[in-house]
Amino acid sequence: MWRIHMNKLILTAILVSVVLFSGCNNGNNKQTEYVKQPVKVKVEKVKKGEFIKKLNYKGTVSPWKRANIGPDVSGRIDKILKKEGDVVRKGALLAQLDTTTMELQKKQVEAALEVANASYKDAKLNFDRIKKLYEKNAVSQMQFEKTQLALEAADTHKKSAETNLNVLKHTLKNSYMTAPFDGIITSKNHEEGDMINPMMGMSTGVLTLMDLSKVKINLNIPAEDIEKVKINQHCRVIIDTLPDEQFPGKVYSKNLAADPVSKTFKVDILVPNPEIKIKAGVFAEVRIEISKKEDVLLLPHSAVVEEKYVVLYNDGKAKVIEVQVGDKNEEFFEILSGITRGQSVVVEGNYDLKDGALITIKEGE
Numbered sequence: 001m002w003r004i005h006m007n008k009l010i011l012t013a014i015l016v017s018v019v020l021f022s023g024c025n026n027g028n029n030k031q032t033e034y035v036k037q038p039v040k041v042k043v044e045k046v047k048k049g050e051f052i053k054k055l056n057y058k059g060t061v062s063p064w065k066r067a068n069i070g071p072d073v074s075g076r077i078d079k080i081l082k083k084e085g086d087v088v089r090k091g092a093l094l095a096q097l098d099t100t101t102m103e104l105q106k107k108q109v110e111a112a113l114e115v116a117n118a119s120y121k122d123a124k125l126n127f128d129r130i131k132k133l134y135e136k137n138a139v140s141q142m143q144f145e146k147t148q149l150a151l152e153a154a155d156t157h158k159k160s161a162e163t164n165l166n167v168l169k170h171t172l173k174n175s176y177m178t179a180p181f182d183g184i185i186t187s188k189n190h191e192e193g194d195m196i197n198p199m200m201g202m203s204t205g206v207l208t209l210m211d212l213s214k215v216k217i218n219l220n221i222p223a224e225d226i227e228k229v230k231i232n233q234h235c236r237v238i239i240d241t242l243p244d245e246q247f248p249g250k251v252y253s254k255n256l257a258a259d260p261v262s263k264t265f266k267v268d269i270l271v272p273n274p275e276i277k278i279k280a281g282v283f284a285e286v287r288i289e290i291s292k293k294e295d296v297l298l299l300p301h302s303a304v305v306e307e308k309y310v311v312l313y314n315d316g317k318a319k320v321i322e323v324q325v326g327d328k329n330e331e332f333f334e335i336l337s338g339i340t341r342g343q344s345v346v347v348e349g350n351y352d353l354k355d356g357a358l359i360t361i362k363e364g365e
Contacts, residue, residue: 039353040362041348041353043345043347044299045341046341048341049295051292053289054287054288054330056286056288056330057219057220057285057286058285059218060217060218060281061216061239061271061279061284062216062280064213065210066211067208067210068204068209069094069095069208069209070204070205071177071206072198073171073198074198074199075196076097076193077095077190077192077195078097079096080095080190081096082095082185083188085184087182087184088184089179089182090182091178092178093177095206097176109164112161116154116162117161119154120157120158122154123147123150123151123153123154123155126151130144131144177207181209183210184211187207187208189205189206189208214270216269221267223258226265229288231252231253233250234289235251235271235286237269237285237286239283240283241282247272247273247278249269249272250269251267251268252268252270253268254266297334298332298334298335299332299333299339300331301331303333303347303350307325308322311353312343312346316358318355320355321339323335324336346359
């Protein structure tokens with residue numbers, strides 16, 4: 001009985017060993033089969049194209065022109081003729097002060113000027129008459145000098161009245177606020193009936209006018225990059241509020257002296273804005289083109305391993321080759337040698353691929 005029991009135990013142990021060995025063996029077969037499966041990769045053809053190197057900076061959009069529309073004299077605002085969003089032409093009347101008092105003053109000054117002109121005319125006639133008599137020794141020198149002084153006094157009085165009238169005309173003219181350039185009213189800062197006094201440091205004006213037909217983007221460029229930036233260099237501009245669009249621009253100006261605190265150089269980028277899509281005050285990313293090469297071999301960064309190797313797709317197998325890279329930008333490497341146009345290069349799944357490894361192109365690529 002004991003012997004039968006031992007035989008059963010031995011038989012069970014043998015069966016378990018067989019099952020375990022079989023399971024391990026099946027696992028190895030599966031692993032072997034997995035290793036032999038081709039690696040799925042994405043490929044692209046080597047192409048030639050335009051290679052552009054850029055500097056990227058953030059800046060703030062400013063209007064091409066900006067003016068705070070206000071009078072040079074104090075007074076009460078009588079009329080505001082334009083509202084926010086209105087497009088205006090140079091010379092258009094935008095607002096005016098109450099000129100009732102100034103019109104009355106103008107009439108008074110004009111009347112005073114008429115009196116002064118009449119007095120001057122009489123003094124001149126009297127002077128001319130006395131002068132002729134004095135030349136004939138018919139009147140004394142004292143009489144002559146007296147009429148001469150009277151003429152000078154009348155002339156001074158006349159000129160003073162003329163000056164007063166000119167000052168009042170200037171005041172009246174500046175009570176009418178006109179557009180100094182074509183633009184858009186971007187803000188209304190006062191209401192009709194408000195008192196305004198430019199001598200009190202009021203800088204906002206009655207209205208704000210901006211020329212947004214083109215805009216400036218103000219950049220601060222560090223010293224190590226400023227020599228790469230040239231006037232009229234082309235740029236691509238992305239506005240924060242319009243992330244899906246790119247706008248062409250160019251370098252308009254750059255300072256020749258660094259800011260004493262930040263040690264950066266101010267650079268202005270000019271961007272045409274005929275449709276007024278770009279608003280003032282928003283942030284923008286500027287990509288300044290500092291160099292451009294035509295008809296060069298290009299590969300995306302993902303295609304170049306360790307900036308030295310690429311993997312070619314060669315009839316279902318990987319072929320690792322060494323290439324010589326040139327310059328690079330945010331997207332591409334310039335390839336100087338090692339591959340030719342039209343070859344299929346692995347751009348995804350190329351890391352750790354060995355030469356001769358089986359590869360297959362992903363479906364839909």
